[in-house]
Amino acid sequence: MSSILSKPMRTRMGMKESGRGVGTLIGASFIILILLAGFGAYMFMTEQWNSYMESVMEIETLDYERKQENAYFTNGRALTEDNHLNVSLMNRGAIEIQIIYVGVFDYFGDDANCTYYSVEPLLVMPGTSETNIGTDILLSDPTQTYEIRLVSHRGTIFTGELRNGNITDSNSGPRGPPGPPGPAGGTTNETQNTFGPFQLHFDTWRFYY
Structure with a gap:
């Protein structure tokens, strides 16, 4: 059981x-x-x-x-005989500078045009100068006064005033906001370019990825 x-x-x-x-x-x-x-x-x-x-x-x-980055325009003649831009930049800093844009700003004409041109990257080593910058850019009125801006790949802007074919460095003077560049050879309106792929920071572009 x-x-x-x-x-x-x-x-x-x-x-x-x-x-x-x-x-x-x-x-x-x-x-x-x-x-x-x-x-x-x-x-x-x-x-x-x-x-x-x-x-x-x-x-x-x-x-x-x-x-x-610290550079300045070499003062003097900055136009060729056929009215193409031809500026020189002296690198007085301790780091290389690579120029990727040239800006031509016509503030003083009847129509204010602000044009950025994409250029072949130009490397300027410390203590050296580069000439023949912007030789592909034709100025329609060589007697006009222009503001010339060289933009580095880091976003620094070097500014000069072109008057009657002669350029004077003005990096220590006041500068307006640059605005992002348009397509190569395209025209951008500064008053409309506070947004875009670059964030404005004082008088330079700061690149954020």
């Missing part, structure tokens, strides 16, 4: 032990999932933080290098 009753009891005990084993596996699975989710979140946050810090360092490096 006892042997007959003990068989169901052993079955129930086996089922309980099996249930406990399944519960243990389920609990362990949940713990593993929680750990994996936490690790994934940690890795994601770490990656985002590293990306943010890299961007901050790039911006700080760019700002530091931009502040090292």
Whole structure:
């Protein structure tokens, strides 16, 4: 009799032990999932933080290098015989300067035109000067007064005044907001260019990626 009753009891005990084993596996699975989710979140946050810090360092490096850029126009004749622009820039700073845009600003004519021209990148090393800048740019009225701007790839703007074919450096003088350049040879209106791919900061462009 006892042997007959003990068989169901052993079955129930086996089922309980099996249930406990399944519960243990389920609990362990949940713990593993929680750990994996936490690790994934940690890795994601770490990656985002590293990306943010890299961007901050790039911006700080760019700002530091931009502040090292120091150059001036070589005063003198800045037009060719056929009225093409021909300016010279002297790099008196401690870092190389790469010119990527030339701006021609006609503030004094009947219609104020502000035109940026994309040029072949021109590298000016410290302590050296480069000539023949902007020789592809034709001025329609060589007797007019223009403001000439050379823009570096870091966003620094070097300004000179072209009057009757002669240029005078005016980097220490007041400058208006540059506005982002349009297509090569295109015309941009300064009063409408406070937005775009560049953020205005005083008298320079600051590039943010």
